[in-house]
Amino acid sequence: MAHFRFMLAKYYPVPQVYMQxxxxxxxxxxxxIAHIALSVYIEDVKQLVAxxxxxxxKSVTPAILESMSPSDRQHHELRLTRLDQWLKVDNPLSHEKGVYATITxxxxxxxxxxxxGLPAPDDNDTTQREFATALYGMTKPHHPHTLGAPLISRGGSIAVLQAAVELIHAYVPPALEGLQHEQWCIDVLLIAARGLQICYVPWSPPNPQGAGRRSSKVVWNYWKNVSKADRSPRPTLIDQIEHAFALGPSQRGKEAAFNAAMASSQSPWDVxxxxxxxxxxxLNRxxxxxxxxxxxxxxAQQDTGYCSQTYRWVLAHFDFGKPLHQLALICGIVMSKVAPNVFYTTQDDPLHIPPTMTPDEVTSFIVDAPWITNTTRKGAKDGGPFVIMFxxxxxxxxxxxxxxxxQYVATGKRHGLGGAWTKKHSAKGIxxxxxxxxxxxxALTSKQVKGSLFHIDWEFKxxxxxxxxxxxxxxLFRxxxxxxxxxxxxxxxxxxxxTLVKRGELKRRSGVPILTNPTGIPLSNPLLPGLSSNRISQRKHQLKRSMSLAAYGDDPFALDEPRPSQRRRASALHTTRHDMDFM
DNA sequence: ACTCCGCCGGCGAATCTTCG
DNA sequence: CGAAGATTCGCCGGCGGAGT
Structure with missing residues (x-):
């Protein structure tokens, strides 16, 4: 059915809004096409609300009705009428005359x-661009995000949007690739969302207790305002490109326009x-x-403990000018993509670091430790929290x-970071x-698996x-x-x-064997003394490891590579030691 | 030498959620 | 209702320092 309507869309006159x-x-x-798909979405919203x-x-029984105040009773009588009125409106999510009052x-x-107004907290407003970005993220053909708000579960619009996004892809100018390609599609959805005047949408409510799995189900009585003004109202990518065309059809102008659109350092983004x-x-955001x-x-919002204070402090003091802050953010982002493989030990295979190792050996040992999942540690599938927590x-x-x-200094360094902090973060491998x-x-000592203390057992480089x-x-990232x-x-x-290549997060050069010193740093001439040596020794013995795997016919890139046994760890350790001697 | 103590972090139970 | 995901909590062992 949807496809049929999309086919007709090729012949329909384009609504005036888009012509103008x-x-x-x-x-x-x-x-x-986006207009048709979003119209279906609006139909879903109507059904949900109705x-x-x-x-x-219906749930208001005569007894409850009796106990109501007269004004409430009067309002109750009117609700159904208001609903029917709203269902007949042209743009039911707009701020056109009376629409908002009717739905409210x-x-x-x-x-x-x-x-x-509509039941929605004041602080959760968002922009139409974010709305369009969320829709696109969940309906794009490759690696779509898990479905959630604002998409309505079991609504017809999910399939229609998926089909629409696929069709929209066909119209993307061929010169655009990757991010630009996606941005163009999002812009198209944004144009349609503006055309349909989508200003507020139902959303999934926050969990009352704060604990447990986050709700992803959209409900009729929790809303989000999506008409918030963009803090930096940059023109859309499409506007930029067309503007460049107007200036002159040079390739250079197009590129400059595109770069400007992409480089706007104030644009919101999400990992x-x-x-x-x-x-x-x-990285220039x-x-x-x-x-x-x-x-x-x-x-919890009302928490005032030192954990909560620390989070607020870092958010308030984050400084884009400080390389170490950006480094921390990069680590957080990468870890969010590594999740749930953030662990290093399980019950079956406890990691033991021999106490005879020197600190440098311990550091290498940890650098080489495999990234594993831990089935008894559950809250690690959702990468979202890792960004901020790391x-x-x-x-x-x-x-x-x-x-x-x-807090750490006040309680004495022997006391570590405190139970409240450790409990929360160790469960996620942070x-x-x-x-x-x-x-x-x-590492400063071999005590790294349990009870590792800052400045005593480990230290920043x-x-x-x-x-x-x-x-x-x-x-490298740039x-x-x-x-x-x-x-x-x-x-x-x-x-x-x-593994991240397998998940679609990264791309690897084709035809080039892995572990060919991808940084281009000559192995004999480390660029970063004290840093690269560990990495290089890691590469060297990983190369050996993957070669030996290949010799047995295993796929070294296998996603579900079995957990290396204790024996293999020991052999890895041996190789590291060998490398150290060698160097 | 021995015991006590406190920290970290792994485990599993309890509790909360969504969703088929 | 039960499966599954996410969080919190109590329990406990390993470790090493401090005190006797």
């Missing part, structure tokens, strides 16, 4: 609530919608990604003024072990080393998708990077 904007034919046609309101009205009246249970291979495009919000840390851990321990650092594994910290690391990583692969290999090792 003066877009070229391809944009108009694509917007037309069903919800009717059931709410139908939805609110008590007459006094109507003045408050979930981008791939690691695209991260380089976002001066706004934090959506995931860097307090709500992603799963701490970033906050790193920044708060690098900044002596942070509440966590002050520990010093992973800071060492990502190459930003060093020296600031100059971290600055160089940051410089190297950002350069160097296209292959650079991104190299950067991620540096952070989490080649095996994990290959």
């Amino acid at each position: 904007a003066g877009y070229p034919n391809s944009v108009q046609r694509a917007a037309m 069903f919800g309101v009717r059931r709410a009205i 009246s139908a939805i609110c249970e008590h007459s006094l609530d109507i003045a408050q 979930a919608s981008i791939r690691l291979s695209e991260l380089g495009h976002y 001066q706004v934090l990604p959506t995931e860097m919000k307090f709500s992603y840390a799963n701490i 970033t906050v851990l790193i920044i708060s321990l690098l900044e002596p003024a942070s509440p966590l650092y002050r 520990t010093s072990f992973n800071l060492i594994r990502m190459g930003i910290a060093n 020296p600031t100059p080393v971290l600055h160089e690391y940051h410089q190297q990583l950002t350069e 160097n296209g998708e292959h650079g991104a692969y190299d950067a991620v290999s540096l952070l989490v090792g080649c095996e994990m990077a290959n």
